[in-house]
Amino acid sequence: MPRLGKVEYWLVTLALLGISAAFLTPFAVSLIMSVKTPAELNTTDIWALPQSPTIANYQEMLANPNVDFMQLLQNTILIATFSTLGAVVSSAMVAYAFARLKFIGRDKLFIILLSTMMLPGVVTMIPTYVIFKHLHWVNTFLPLTVPAFLGGGAFNIFLMRQFLKSIPMDLDEAAKLDGASHWLIFWRILMPLSGPALATVGVFTFIGAWRDFLGPLLYLNDVEKQTLELGLNTYTSMQTTAPWHLIMAGSVLVMLPLIVIFIFGQRYFVKGITMTGIK
Numbered sequence: 001m002p003r004l005g006k007v008e009y010w011l012v013t014l015a016l017l018g019i020s021a022a023f024l025t026p027f028a029v030s031l032i033m034s035v036k037t038p039a040e041l042n043t044t045d046i047w048a049l050p051q052s053p054t055i056a057n058y059q060e061m062l063a064n065p066n067v068d069f070m071q072l073l074q075n076t077i078l079i080a081t082f083s084t085l086g087a088v089v090s091s092a093m094v095a096y097a098f099a100r101l102k103f104i105g106r107d108k109l110f111i112i113l114l115s116t117m118m119l120p121g122v123v124t125m126i127p128t129y130v131i132f133k134h135l136h137w138v139n140t141f142l143p144l145t146v147p148a149f150l151g152g153g154a155f156n157i158f159l160m161r162q163f164l165k166s167i168p169m170d171l172d173e174a175a176k177l178d179g180a181s182h183w184l185i186f187w188r189i190l191m192p193l194s195g196p197a198l199a200t201v202g203v204f205t206f207i208g209a210w211r212d213f214l215g216p217l218l219y220l221n222d223v224e225k226q227t228l229e230l231g232l233n234t235y236t237s238m239q240t241t242a243p244w245h246l247i248m249a250g251s252v253l254v255m256l257p258l259i260v261i262f263i264f265g266q267r268y269f270v271k272g273i274t275m276t277g278i279k
Contacts (some may be wrong), residue, residue, distance in 0.1 A: 029253065034058070034248035041245050041277075057249040064246070066238065070238070071224060072231040075141075076210060079227060082145040083209040088202050091152030095160030100172060115155045129218060131275050143219045144212070148205065156201045162192060163197035172252065203265050207258055230255045 029046055035053040036044070046053075063068050063144065097103075098110050130212070132143045151157060167190060175185045216230040232250045236242060 012225075023033050026210045027252075030248045030251050030255075033244060034252045036245060037241070038245050057245045061249045061253065064235075067231060067235045067250070068224070069228075071229075072226060075225060076227040076229075077277060079141055079144045079212075079216075080209040082141075082207050083148040083204045084202050086150075087149030087152035087154070087156055087205040088146065088198055089152075090149050091160050092198065092202055094151050094157045094193065095164055095192065096182075099158070099161045099164035100169070100185075100190075101182070113154050114158060117158075117225055125218070132219065139221045139225065140219070141225070144209070144215050148209075152205070152259035156205065159201060159215070160194070160197055163194055167193055199265055203261065209213065210254075210258060 005237045023058065032048075032050060033041060034057055035055065036050045037052065037054060037056075040051060070089075098106060128143075132138055135142075137143050137146075171189055172185050175189055180189075186204060211229060212227070213233070216227045220226055220230065223231075225232070228250075232247070232254065236247055237252070
């Protein structure tokens with residue numbers, strides 16, 4: 001790849017800074033509003049920096065009797081953790097079959113799998129709900145966690161397959177000569193080499209499960225089983241006048257774990273994305 005000239009370098013840098021600023025603006029506004037007092041919030045513009053920043057809004061939100069924040073956090077962590085574990089393990093296993101095994105109809109089956117990515121979720125929403133209702137899974141965490149163990153999603157399978165195909169087949173053949181089974185090759189040889197791809201799938205799945213609103217809204221009826229996203233929305237709908245200082249504080253608290261995870265996992269995340277297409 002040719003090196004960029006000085007002008008092109010600064011143009012690319014300015015473009016990236018502009019895009020980053022556009023994506024960070026909502027979070028910055030939420031953070032600014034979350035440290036303002038109610039009086040200051042009502043008398044100043046949302047863009048104005050706080051005159052006397054305070055963390056009282058966070059303390060009030062955590063101690064709010066109308067929102068059991070710790071229970072919501074526990075439910076969200078449980079759902080996100082099991083969903084991530086299921087997606088990482090099952091997508092890796094399915095991807096191994098598509099990438100390393102030869103069987104009749106493999107490529108056609110993979111094309112069918114990829115075609116499901118073009119199917120809108122709203123199309124399967126009602127049939128899926130009916131299935132879970134007949135299984136008596138409604139108002140439990142099972143509809144939000146068990147599907148992750150059944151393949152992990154077409155995109156995750158595609159990502160893992162592309163990464164596994166970039167690993168030389170010579171490793172498999174050498175292991176087979178030593179008497180290794182497919183499970184041993186998968187678990188002891190390929191998985192340790194697939195750290196970046198596994199981390200990418202894990203980050204995608206965890207963020208998706210953590211920020212999921214529609215799933216908990218459909219399947220969770222009891223207040224004590226709600227997640228952070230749904231619980232915060234329920235609290236907002238209960239108020240006659242929206243307490244924006246508390247809502248913004250709750251929103252920032254919901255986003256903080258995701259920011260921390262991305263900061264610590266971005267090296268593996270970026271590496272997994274960039275290496276997926278390398279042969």
